[in-house]
Amino acid sequence: MSDPLQALLDSALKANSFPPTSRYYNVKTASLVTADGTMLVYLRRRFVPGSDRFTVVQQHRVAGGERLDHLAATYLGDPEQYWRLCDANDAVRPDELTETLDRRIDIALPENTTGVPGA
Numbered sequence: 191m192s193d194p195l196q197a198l199l200d201s202a203l204k205a206n207s208f209p210p211t212s213r214y215y216n217v218k219t220a221s222l223v224t225a226d227g228t229m230l231v232y233l234r235r236r237f238v239p240g241s242d243r244f245t246v247v248q249q250h251r252v253a254g255g256e257r258l259d260h261l262a263a264t265y266l267g268d269p270e271q272y273w274r275l276c277d278a279n280d281a282v283r284p285d286e287l288t289e290t291l292d293r294r295i296d297i298a299l300p301e302n303t304t305g306v307p308g309a
Contacts, residue, residue, distance in 0.1 A: 206233060213273045244278045244298035252293045258284045265297045274300065 208214040218234045250261060258276075259269035266274060272284055278298035281287050287295050 211268065211271065213277075238277055239301050241278055241280045241296065241298075243301050244296070245304050246278070246296040246298045248297045250295045250297055252288050252291055252295060254291060256288050258288055261288075261295065274298070277301070 206214060206217060206219050208217070214233060214236060217236045219231050220234050222230045222232065224230060248265075250265070258272040262272040262275055263269040275281070275287060275295060275297070276284050278296050279287055287293065
């Protein structure tokens with residue numbers, strides 16, 4: 191039987207196996223050993239980057255009936271990437287970005303990507 195404390199230390203702060211397109215990519219994991227010796231591995235908190243960390247490439251004005259997953263498909267090529275639009279616009283709730291008509295939504299490059307100058 192392995193040492194639960196060593197197992198906890200071994201698993202703490204390891205990157206998870208989420209794909210690079212996931213919002214949880216590179217989020218560290220941590221472990222907890224319960225009273226009965228069961229080890230639980232969980233994701234640590236994901237800190238959402240501030241919108242000032244993104245390079246905005248264009249804006250979109252919300253029209254009636256639009257959904258964030260549709261906008262993500264249109265601008266990012268993948269409806270499951272809607273969370274990138276949330277991050278770039280400091281949105282906690284995805285629906286808040288499309289519930290107001292004519293709202294401007296920043297379409298940004300991924301965090302820490304600046305693009306090609308002059309392109």
